[in-house]
Amino acid sequence: MGKNAIVGQSGGPTSVINASLAGVFESCKSRGADIVYGMCNGVAGLLEERVVDLSPLLTDDLDIELLKRTPSSFLGSCRYKLPDWHTDEAVYKKLFAILEKLDIGCFFYIGGNDSMDTIGKLAEYGECIQSDIRFMGVPKTIDNDLMVTDHTPGYGSAAKYIGVVMKEIIRDATVYGTKYVTVVEIMGRNAGWLTAAAALAKSDDCEGVDMICLPEVPFHVEHFIEKVRVMQEKKPSIVIAVSEGVKLEDGRYVCELADDVHAVDAFGHKALTGTARYLANVVARNLDTKTRCIELSTLQRCAGHLTSRTDITEAYQVGGAAVKAAFEGVTGQMVALKRISNSPYQCTTELHPISEVANLEKKVPLSWMNEDHTQMTEDFLAYARPLIQAELTPLYIAGLPHHIYMKPQK
Known part of the structure; x- marks a missing residue:
């Protein structure tokens, strides 16, 4: 040797x-x-x-x-x-x-x-x-999508960053008391582990995000708009965490509905961006509310x-x-x-x-989401909390x- x-x-x-x-x-x-x-x-x-x-x-x-x-x-x-x-x-x-x-x-x-x-x-x-x-x-x-390992180094810190930032965004989003929808785009092509980490924001000092959208669940734009409308009847300011990789039932990424150009890397992965911007614009066109889109982007992996x-x-x-x-x-x-x-x-x-491991992906178990697939359960939180300590x-x-x-x- x-x-x-x-x-x-x-x-x-x-x-x-x-x-x-x-x-x-x-x-x-x-x-x-x-x-x-x-x-x-x-x-x-x-x-x-x-x-x-x-x-x-x-x-x-x-x-x-x-x-x-x-x-x-x-x-x-x-x-x-x-x-x-x-x-x-x-x-x-x-x-x-x-x-x-x-x-x-x-x-x-x-x-x-x-x-x-x-x-x-x-x-x-x-x-x-x-x-x-x-x-x-x-x-x-940071995607936490490798098979056989309980979790991947890098995920815990990214999850911690997302939990912290979502708490801060929620505090900022509620100051005016007027109708507002904030859509936060979080990394994750086919696995929603990072977006699920937004659930960590909920605690005795924070009401948490109002909706979590993972790529493991087929996305319906019309259903999304209706859920936002119903939520705003109860509270004016809504904060939503959405994965950049959410897909329609036909397999297209939601971000492809926008006019952005999506380059492809050496492994055939399409660059994903613009999901939050597209959804914020759709909500603004269909509901009487102001909207804001936030892309956490590379901050998730370099904080x-x-x-x-x-x-x-x-x-x-x-x-x-x-x-x-x-x-x-x-x-x-x-x-x-x-x-x-x-x-x-x-x-x-x-x-x-x-x-x-190679060329395989570990997805978020849907059993770790509630029945309407909008929030994470205590099983996920018990899994994620030790990793951010x-x-x-x-x-x-x-x-x-x-x-x-x-x-x-x-």
């Missing part, structure tokens, strides 16, 4: 993805890796041989602490889809030649569904050519000042667990989180074959959080 290790970050960032990077780096060094390389912009950068030795960049405990508390991807990211090696082997030959030149023994990829697809393909090709490189997946996604300590801790742990497994000879697996109990909250790690305050300098970032490499 090679003496060195390499790690990359892929897909959409989170506020704790760098904690996983810190976990991989420190565990690799403690287990004797000579060099821990970082891929600049994931596999796409590796194909261009853009790699860095992480040791000169992370020199002491303060650097590691800053890395844990810095949002987004320290190494940069990519959305690069590896071809099927049975039909296009050239890319794989190039990648494995680069890994051999770097004397790589362990390869770690921090990401979501598409990143696990990459790990699966590399592990399968490595087995075919009898390579001794170990390939391990480290879970990450480092509102990270959950639980989330950062678990993100670091899954990185370390992946290294432990790889150094013990495991390959083609992803580290998953296994919940032992809610109260007190206890969670451990376990391993699952990549084939159980405690804080890891940023290091503030001159009144602003201090981050660590990788300066452009020659």
Whole structure:
């Protein structure tokens, strides 16, 4: 086995993805890796041989602490889809030649569904050519839609941000006492875990959101308007949390009813935006009320000042667990989180074959919604609340959080 290790970050960032990077780096060094390389912009950068030795960049405990508390991807990211090696082997030959030149023994990829697809393909090709490189997946996604894991690092902090912001929006939306409908668009293509987190806002000091719309439930525009009308007969100010990925019964995204242009990425995913704007306009045209649309957008995944300590801790742990497994000879697996109990909250790690994760999606159980699919039940809240607990305050300098970032490499 090679003496060195390499790690990359892929897909959409989170506020704790760098904690996983810190976990991989420190565990690799403690287990004797000579060099821990970082891929600049994931596999796409590796194909261009853009790699860095992480040791000169992370020199002491303060650097590691800053890395844990810095949002987004320290190494940069990519959305690069590896071809099927049975039909296009050239890319794989190039990648494995680069890994051999770097004397790589362990390869770690921090990401979501598409990143696990990459790990699966590399592990399968490595087995075919009898390579001794170990390939391990480290879970990450605010979408919380990875199979086999109880939840994904990144989700807890995004859920915490959504819960906090929804409380603040609700307070602001009720100041005038006049008719007002506020539609808040929350990320989530096919799984509504993030939008469901809006339910966390309800507490003894907040009445909570009035309606939650998940992509798991077919959306009817006319029914939506009627529900808003009925709600406003009881209270003038309505706040609605809607997933960007809500779909009509025919499979079209609601945002496609607007005139926005929706680009497609390397994995065929259509960029979703404009759902809240479209629905706010529809309500304004059909009801006697003012409306407002709010897109939380990338703030959900980069709000480092509102990270959950639980989330950062678990993100670091899954990185370390992946290294432990790889150094013990495991390959083609992803580290998953296994919940032992809610109260007190206890969670451990376990391993699952990549084939159980890649290109699959975990949806919100409809049993965790009320009968008319407008609110989350106590089952969901019991699941989500432990994930948002405690804080890891940023290091503030001159009144602003201090981050660590990788300066452009020659």
